[in-house]
Amino acid sequence: MQPIALHKGPAAALAPAGQQAARQAAPKGRAAAPTAASRPASRGAGQRHTGRSPRLVVANTASIETQAQQAPPGPPPPETKYAATVEVAAVEKGVDVVRVACAERLPEVEFNLRRGTTTNSYLLKGAGSGYEALIDVPSLVFNVDFAGQLQSMGAVKTLRYILITRLTPERLPVLASVLRACQQQGLQLWLTNPALQLLNDRAAADENLANALKAVQVEVVSRGSELRLPGKRTLRFIPIPTPRWPDLVSIYSEEDKLLFSSNFFSAHAAPPSLAAGARNGPRSDWGWSEYGADWQYYFDCMLAPAARQAATALERLNINASLSGGKGGGLGAVLSRLADLVTELTMGADDGVAEPLAVSAIAPMHGPVVRQSLTELVRRYGEWTKQQLEAAATASVAVLYASAYGNTASLAQAISHGVTKAGVGVETLNLESAGLDELERLLDRCSGFVLGSPTLGGHMPTQVQTALGTIIRNSNAKQVTCSVFGSFGWSGEAVDMMEKRLKDAGFRFAFDPVRCKFKPTSQTLQLCEESGLDLAQEVKRAQKRKERLAAAKLSVAETASGKALALGRVLGSLCVLTAKDGDAQGAMLASWVSQASFDPPGITVAVKRDRAVESMLPVGAGFVLNVLAEGKDRPVMKRLLKPFKPAEDRFGGMEVLRSEATGAVILPEAASYLECTVSQRMEAGDHYLVYATVDSGKVLQDNAQSVVHYRKIGTSY
Numbered sequence: 001m002q003p004i005a006l007h008k009g010p011a012a013a014l015a016p017a018g019q020q021a022a023r024q025a026a027p028k029g030r031a032a033a034p035t036a037a038s039r040p041a042s043r044g045a046g047q048r049h050t051g052r053s054p055r056l057v058v059a060n061t062a063s064i065e066t067q068a069q070q071a072p073p074g075p076p077p078p079e080t081k082y083a084a085t086v087e088v089a090a091v092e093k094g095v096d097v098v099r100v101a102c103a104e105r106l107p108e109v110e111f112n113l114r115r116g117t118t119t120n121s122y123l124l125k126g127a128g129s130g131y132e133a134l135i136d137v138p139s140l141v142f143n144v145d146f147a148g149q150l151q152s153m154g155a156v157k158t159l160r161y162i163l164i165t166r167l168t169p170e171r172l173p174v175l176a177s178v179l180r181a182c183q184q185q186g187l188q189l190w191l192t193n194p195a196l197q198l199l200n201d202r203a204a205a206d207e208n209l210a211n212a213l214k215a216v217q218v219e220v221v222s223r224g225s226e227l228r229l230p231g232k233r234t235l236r237f238i239p240i241p242t243p244r245w246p247d248l249v250s251i252y253s254e255e256d257k258l259l260f261s262s263n264f265f266s267a268h269a270a271p272p273s274l275a276a277g278a279r280n281g282p283r284s285d286w287g288w289s290e291y292g293a294d295w296q297y298y299f300d301c302m303l304a305p306a307a308r309q310a311a312t313a314l315e316r317l318n319i320n321a322s323l324s325g326g327k328g329g330g331l332g333a334v335l336s337r338l339a340d341l342v343t344e345l346t347m348g349a350d351d352g353v354a355e356p357l358a359v360s361a362i363a364p365m366h367g368p369v370v371r372q373s374l375t376e377l378v379r380r381y382g383e384w385t386k387q388q389l390e391a392a393a394t395a396s397v398a399v400l401y402a403s404a405y406g407n408t409a410s411l412a413q414a415i416s417h418g419v420t421k422a423g424v425g426v427e428t429l430n431l432e433s434a435g436l437d438e439l440e441r442l443l444d445r446c447s448g449f450v451l452g453s454p455t456l457g458g459h460m461p462t463q464v465q466t467a468l469g470t471i472i473r474n475s476n477a478k479q480v481t482c483s484v485f486g487s488f489g490w491s492g493e494a495v496d497m498m499e500k501r502l503k504d505a506g507f508r509f510a511f512d513p514v515r516c517k518f519k520p521t522s523q524t525l526q527l528c529e530e531s532g533l534d535l536a537q538e539v540k541r542a543q544k545r546k547e548r549l550a551a552a553k554l555s556v557a558e559t560a561s562g563k564a565l566a567l568g569r570v571l572g573s574l575c576v577l578t579a580k581d582g583d584a585q586g587a588m589l590a591s592w593v594s595q596a597s598f599d600p601p602g603i604t605v606a607v608k609r610d611r612a613v614e615s616m617l618p619v620g621a622g623f624v625l626n627v628l629a630e631g632k633d634r635p636v637m638k639r640l641l642k643p644f645k646p647a648e649d650r651f652g653g654m655e656v657l658r659s660e661a662t663g664a665v666i667l668p669e670a671a672s673y674l675e676c677t678v679s680q681r682m683e684a685g686d687h688y689l690v691y692a693t694v695d696s697g698k699v700l701q702d703n704a705q706s707v708v709h710y711r712k713i714g715t716s717y
């Protein structure tokens, strides 16, 4: 093994900008304007690094000074830490999980953290009884003393290896504190090259971190890297990068049949009690019914927009639960089909399906250790990925962005989520690392695109500027719908520049550019998600127009099968479902509503997958079901059927009542309303079937009849 020296060359010259960046990356922190004292040392224009990655280059360096002097932002708000608990439990013999669990709702609404979150680190014992290796450290946003925890477990004296599957700026201070606590000679840090780049950048600007790293040997892992722990285990590293997580790597322990899967197979949810997840605890596992929705939401938000990379990762992992005695078959067949699809889409796929990994448990970075639901979750990952790839094969939106500190990346993620909700594929490209060939290929096949950029030095980074030139020259890109977005600190020129250049070149915008000051709020993310939905609807409309042109028109009577006509005779009463989630609120017309239970009183509502309000209806969420009254339904229907701008108030200017429990809208002209809590959700084709218990209700118009929704055919509402 060759220890890799941490380079302190060029990055050291950028120390002031790096310090700036480090401040910004602190939890909930905001960047302060670069001041004269913190300004980067002068280098050639276009060559200056931005702080996080040496690859993201500021195009117009001269204006960093001008902008900072003209409009410095306010002081950064105080850092917030979230109350969290640390719990330790056995995963396998000689493998413990140290779980930092936070039940609070965190502001990262892109993860829908209603149920809190967990961050897992794992400790592996060596030949003796002491801990030999640590996998991952938590973020400093949690108010826990992680190094102190390791100390109390005696780990700091015995650890020889620290293995990192995902590194973020927020984890670096915790990593530094662990390294400082471990004083023993020959401590090794294993991580991927992109993670090392982040480490180098930050170490160049952060003396504490640089000092902590002095006594550490760094080993860069790649596909095929192995670490033999004295005594019993061999750990195999399997990189599984995505555009958002370029440094992601999983670790497989053959002896334990355990896969440390990093962000894959994760869920954001705080466990009611850690003991429930421990092998020898009161229950052996958390099951699909408790966490299925969280696993799926995590996949939808974080991996659906990177389905191509997710397919490659699943192929590389080729998890076979059956080899280890679990129920059901492995993923072999699904993955082979996936591999074919990926090959078609990428024109040059990965180097084939890997040997199956026998896995009896998955130890992810967030959420429960997966054991009982292993076969189910792995199978679902294959299915979800395949669905996304198939959607992308029909129509896909290219999400192109660069992001130095993650804010523009969050916007990209929210837009992508909106697009995938509408059943349109997303292909994400991080312009920081992507080649121009890859960009060209993506532009040639996309049915729409969005371009995101931060403003750095009064400009967009060079990579975005170059990509913009490529986009403007691409003949397919010109035909499709698009928009732009980006985060900024005080002047925000990048989004204006992208908008102007694309509009001047005749590009059609599907939604208004999204400009976001520093870190997006939940409202901005809702705006992004709904903008993504709008763009996807536009893509679908264009697709339909194409299909209509290609095929001869058939009348409803000709196309309608007896089945569809018969289905059209099924009746439901017309309702308006309303929900509120923090500042965000949503509403939809619902006619596929039915009573489903007497005791407790319960109803089902079918919610189309691409409804904006769908994301406000996770298990446990409250909503109001307004049953419309005959003769008073028209104005409400008219209002709800007209197109809305993303995040626009559906009931603006109307007199409405509010539910005391949830704040959701109650329509005074409704015949009656019910206040409900989502109890279960089921995938039902292109809808979700939401089962909710009725908490309370009221008849508002004594003599009113409910509106019954008559249809001609079962293929539309």
Ligand SMILES: Cc1cc2nc3c(=O)[nH]c(=O)nc-3n(C[C@H](O)[C@H](O)[C@H](O)COP(=O)(O)O)c2cc1C
Pocket: 017, 020, 021, 024, 031, 034, 050, 051, 063, 064, 067, 068, 402, 403, 404, 405, 406, 407, 408, 409, 453, 454, 455, 456, 457, 458, 459, 487, 488, 489, 490, 491, 492, 493, 517, 518, 519
């Ligand atoms: C070196 C540097 C230069 C910046 N220059 C500008 C600027 O000229 N105008 C501006 O509005 N914001 C500027 N910012 C603030 C960033 O645009 C802001 O932090 C944004 O949230 C970054 O987005 P990202 O997280 O996607 O990288 C600058 C930040 C840094 C660190």
